[in-house]
Amino acid sequence: MRVRALIPTQLHLFHQILVQYESLESGQAEIAQWLDEAETLLNSFSPVGDQEFFQEQLEKHKSFFLRTFYYKSMLESKNKVHQSILKSLHNTEGIDTSAFKNKMSQLNQRFQDVVQVSQTWEQVLLLITLNLRNICII
Numbered sequence: 001m002r003v004r005a006l007i008p009t010q011l012h013l014f015h016q017i018l019v020q021y022e023s024l025e026s027g028q029a030e031i032a033q034w035l036d037e038a039e040t041l042l043n044s045f046s047p048v049g050d051q052e053f054f055q056e057q058l059e060k061h062k063s064f065f066l067r068t069f070y071y072k073s074m075l076e077s078k079n080k081v082h083q084s085i086l087k088s089l090h091n092t093e094g095i096d097t098s099a100f101k102n103k104m105s106q107l108n109q110r111f112q113d114v115v116q117v118s119q120t121w122e123q124v125l126l127l128i129t130l131n132l133r134n135i136c137i138i
Helices: 002-044 051-065 068-089 098-137
Strands: none
Touching: 002 051, 002 068, 002 098, 051 098, 068 098
16 A cells, blocks of 8 residues: 555656756757857867958857856756756666766766867967067057
């Protein structure tokens, strides 16, 4: 009789987890798509060109990476959902969460890597454009 009483509770719990998981997956997909676009943009940058070329690259960079804060906020939100799901599944036997944990960990690492590379490129592009301006003034 006790098992029968637990079934509705467990079904409700799994339904809540499923809704959270779907939200997490859609957010992960959106962040991954933005990271794909960011990597494509960063890979298109070149350290060879004239002042106009570097200025265009810098403007593209600034325009695209204005959205970094939005995606960082989304990632933090999805990390909370991720932790909530893990907490809900903590005492549930027979569920392997290692792939689930790895996917979120990889997304976080990828985000950090892209942001770091973007900051490096921004500094490089700023220095090049400033130096080329100074050369033109002289």
